[in-house]
Amino acid sequence: MGKAKIKIDKELLARIKKYASLAGYSSPDEFITHCLEKEVAKLDEAESEEEIKKKLKGLGYIS
Amino acid sequence: MKRRKFLKLSVILGASALSSPPSLFSHFRGNKETPYKVLILGMDGLDPGIVSRLVQEGRLPHFKRLMAEGGFSPLGTSIPPQSPVAWSNFITGQDPGGHGIFDFMHRDPELYLPVFSGTASQEPKKTISLGHWKLPLERGQVRLLRQGKAFWQILEEHDIPSVISRMPANYPPATSQQKTLSGMGTPDIMGSYGIFNYYTTEPGEINPDIGGGRIHQVYVIGNQVEASLPGPINTFHRDRPEATAEFKVYLDPTNPVAKIVLDSDEFILQEKEWSGWRRVRFNLMPGQSVSGICQFYLKEIRPHFKLYVSAVHIDPQEPALPICTPKEYSRELVSYLGLFHTKGLPADTSALDNNVLDEAEFLHQDNGFLQESLAMLEFELKRFESGLLFFYISSTDQRQHMFWRLTDPEHPAYNPNLAQHFGQEVANIYIEMDKLLARIEKFIDSRTILIIMSDHGFNPFARGFNLNTWLFEAGYHKLRNPWKEDKGSLFENTDWSRTKAYGLGLNGLYINLKGREKLGVINPGSEYENLVRELAQRLEEIVDPATGKKPIYKAYLAREVYHGPYIEHAPDIILGFNWGYRISWASPLGKFPPAVLENNGQKWSGDHMGAAELIPGTLVANRRLLHPAASLIDVTATILHLFGVKIPPEMRGRPVLNLS
Numbered sequence: 186m187g188k189a190k191i192k193i194d195k196e197l198l199a200r201i202k203k204y205a206s207l208a209g210y211s212s213p214d215e216f217i218t219h220c221l222e223k224e225v226a227k228l229d230e231a232e233s234e235e236e237i238k239k240k241l242k243g244l245g246y247i248s
Numbered sequence: 249m250k251r252r253k254f255l256k257l258s259v260i261l262g263a264s265a266l267s268s269p270p271s272l273f274s275h276f277r278g279n280k281e282t283p284y285k286v287l288i289l290g291m292d293g294l295d296p297g298i299v300s301r302l303v304q305e306g307r308l309p310h311f312k313r314l315m316a317e318g319g320f321s322p323l324g325t326s327i328p329p330q331s332p333v334a335w336s337n338f339i340t341g342q343d344p345g346g347h348g349i350f351d352f353m354h355r356d357p358e359l360y361l362p363v364f365s366g367t368a369s370q371e372p373k374k375t376i377s378l379g380h381w382k383l384p385l386e387r388g389q390v391r392l393l394r395q396g397k398a399f400w401q402i403l404e405e406h407d408i409p410s411v412i413s414r415m416p417a418n419y420p421p422a423t424s425q426q427k428t429l430s431g432m433g434t435p436d437i438m439g440s441y442g443i444f445n446y447y448t449t450e451p452g453e454i455n456p457d458i459g460g461g462r463i464h465q466v467y468v469i470g471n472q473v474e475a476s477l478p479g480p481i482n483t484f485h486r487d488r489p490e491a492t493a494e495f496k497v498y499l500d501p502t503n504p505v506a507k508i509v510l511d512s513d514e515f516i517l518q519e520k521e522w523s524g525w526r527r528v529r530f531n532l533m534p535g536q537s538v539s540g541i542c543q544f545y546l547k548e549i550r551p552h553f554k555l556y557v558s559a560v561h562i563d564p565q566e567p568a569l570p571i572c573t574p575k576e577y578s579r580e581l582v583s584y585l586g587l588f589h590t591k592g593l594p595a596d597t598s599a600l601d602n603n604v605l606d607e608a609e610f611l612h613q614d615n616g617f618l619q620e621s622l623a624m625l626e627f628e629l630k631r632f633e634s635g636l637l638f639f640y641i642s643s644t645d646q647r648q649h650m651f652w653r654l655t656d657p658e659h660p661a662y663n664p665n666l667a668q669h670f671g672q673e674v675a676n677i678y679i680e681m682d683k684l685l686a687r688i689e690k691f692i693d694s695r696t697i698l699i700i701m702s703d704h705g706f707n708p709f710a711r712g713f714n715l716n717t718w719l720f721e722a723g724y725h726k727l728r729n730p731w732k733e734d735k736g737s738l739f740e741n742t743d744w745s746r747t748k749a750y751g752l753g754l755n756g757l758y759i760n761l762k763g764r765e766k767l768g769v770i771n772p773g774s775e776y777e778n779l780v781r782e783l784a785q786r787l788e789e790i791v792d793p794a795t796g797k798k799p800i801y802k803a804y805l806a807r808e809v810y811h812g813p814y815i816e817h818a819p820d821i822i823l824g825f826n827w828g829y830r831i832s833w834a835s836p837l838g839k840f841p842p843a844v845l846e847n848n849g850q851k852w853s854g855d856h857m858g859a860a861e862l863i864p865g866t867l868v869a870n871r872r873l874l875h876p877a878a879s880l881i882d883v884t885a886t887i888l889h890l891f892g893v894k895i896p897p898e899m900r901g902r903p904v905l906n907l908s
Contacts, residue, residue, distance in 0.1 A: 243441035243460040243559070244352060245597040245649065245852055246754055248833040 278409030324879025341884030341899030345810030460598025652854025712832030756819030824859025
């Protein structure tokens with residue numbers, strides 16, 4: 186798997202390190218990856234929301 | 249509750265269905281000879297006020313005779329009087345607290361998003377990947393969310409035969425060996441309530457972002473048009489592309505005629521001609537495809553090329569999704585009647601509303617559906633010897649939705665020119681129903697009890713109420729960026745940490761309740777109780793400055809009007825609109841248009857989201873009525889009573905026909 190670096194504010198990184206440990210993640214990297222995956226999944230879902238809207242509109246009652 | 253991805257309505261089910269061998273038509277249940285034959289015609293939206301007026305005018309002679317012979321009464325409808333809710337009341341003999349259908353759409357309290365109320369689908373969880381392909385190791389599921397037993401399931405337990413044709417709010421059909429065909433709520437092949445396709449060389453004429461349809465720009469090159477018909481999501485493919493079926497149109501260089509080539513099918517259409525049913529096959533992977541049926545309408549060849557293609561219906565010959573019970577019933581119907589509409593509410597109101605079809609074209613389409621329905625009804629009547637036959641007709645509802653504007657010069661969408669030609673279409677569909685009564689008269693013998701019923705009446709939709717805008721202005725709903733008030737939808741600008749209430753669906757208002765909504769702020773108990781009462785009172789006090797009328801006739805509290813185990817899923821307040829009012833177009837999906845109240849200039853101009861007291865349905869029978877204030881759940885109790893079946897305690901209705 187390829188790796189990429191991203192920049193994170195120092196203060197935020199400190200908090201991430203703290204909570205990653207508290208939440209039982211093996212590393213801050215794992216915690217960050219998990220958070221990002223969750224957010225991306227939400228955006229994937231948002232695509233479905235548009236589709237749900239379109240399909241509901243076929244009923245005629247909403248626009 | 250997990251978000252339901254209707255986009256991903258599984259075609260895997262279809263693959264399974266396709267692999268099933270055809271079987272003989274021999275698995276139908278219900279063999280008992282019954283003293284009565286009960287024939288119920290469900291005419292959606294048949295309004296008792298209009299029936300009375302047209303009878304008085306002498307335009308419904310067969311209704312008049314039936315009323316004189318038996319009885320006629322308004323029929324109490326559901327709260328709210330939306331079809332899925334009302335027909336579910338009838339199906340189960342219970343109110344929404346008992347069957348769990350409160351609106352066309354519900355909300356997911358975790359995500360504050362709309363979800364279909366009647367159906368949930370789930371893809372197979374176990375799959376195996378092979379290159380670009382993702383192969384299922386188990387079946388996907390599509391599930392009926394309506395709770396409670398359907399009356400024909402109870403009849404089946406007593407071996408009483410039933411045929412239930414196109415019953416709304418019954419997709420996928422409730423488990424049964426009775427003959428049932430699903431109606432309103434049955435999706436098209438895309439898994440939607442209906443998406444047409446329109447191919448045009450003049451795309452600017454139509455708003456491309458319309459609900460219920462897709463506009464495709466095409467080019468005429470060398471008298472040929474190449475186009476693509478979208479189909480279901482191909483869940484066999486790792487990237488989940490939309491399956492498509494390519495087709496070509498060859499234009500005659502001089503005459504207004506074209507040949508359409510779709511796979512191995514070739515047919516010729518003249519300008520302004522409909523194709524009838526054409527089968528379209530969407531290939532998913534080698535050896536797997538899904539079949540649909542659709543109709544083409546060649547609207548114009550020159551100067552602009554314009555081709556309308558109806559929503560692609562599930563093919564009843566080889567249904568990709570469950571549309572009937574037993575599973576061979578739709579094939580049996582095809583074998584006798586040919587292909588038929590399977591999508592619920594097939595009249596393309598969206599195409600008319602968006603000027604893709606004009607009034608005459610819409611009527612042509614819906615007439616075709618109506619005639620097909622009547623042929624199916626006659627087919628079933630010819631073999632109706634015992635038990636119950638229910639048959640549903642949607643044209644009464646759909647035409648009132650679309651043509652009410654032309655009956656009333658005060659309506660914002662009234663058009664005097666169109667009214668000259670189409671101002672009688674609402675009356676005409678009632679007259680068509682009167683002709684239907686004449687047509688089936690020969691099937692009504694002394695054993696036949698005929699009941700004509702509707703789920704609700706109708707009223708004008710002249711003014712729209714933006715519930716969410718009102719909640720925002722009254723301080724119950726907070727936006728993160730108030731200056732972006734009318735932008736976006738699905739509450740994307742909402743600050744849930746400060747929001748007390750929100751509107752979602754066509755009649756529902758929900759409290760942002762702690763412990764129920766993910767980001768709830770209102771405490772259960774007195775804080776909730778006080779807020780609900782305060783909101784109901786304030787809603788009923790609103791006055792429309794343009795008319796001086798109150799838009800909300802009654803704000804019902806769920807716990808005061810519903811009974812049964814599913815009340816906790818109900819909206820907290822159900823808006824019962826006044827005559828002439830309805831929820832606005834934008835509010836149901838969490839939008840915040842600038843004005844609380846606005847005119848409705850759409851062709852969709854009649855509706856039925858009013859207070860139940862204002863728009864009852866219709867009950868006509870060839871037996872006298874025991875009491876004049878019957879409601880939908882009383883008809884259910886009547887059915888069981890007629891067949892000597894004990895009425896279960898959860899059904900709250902009472903028999904309504906006098907058989908002496």
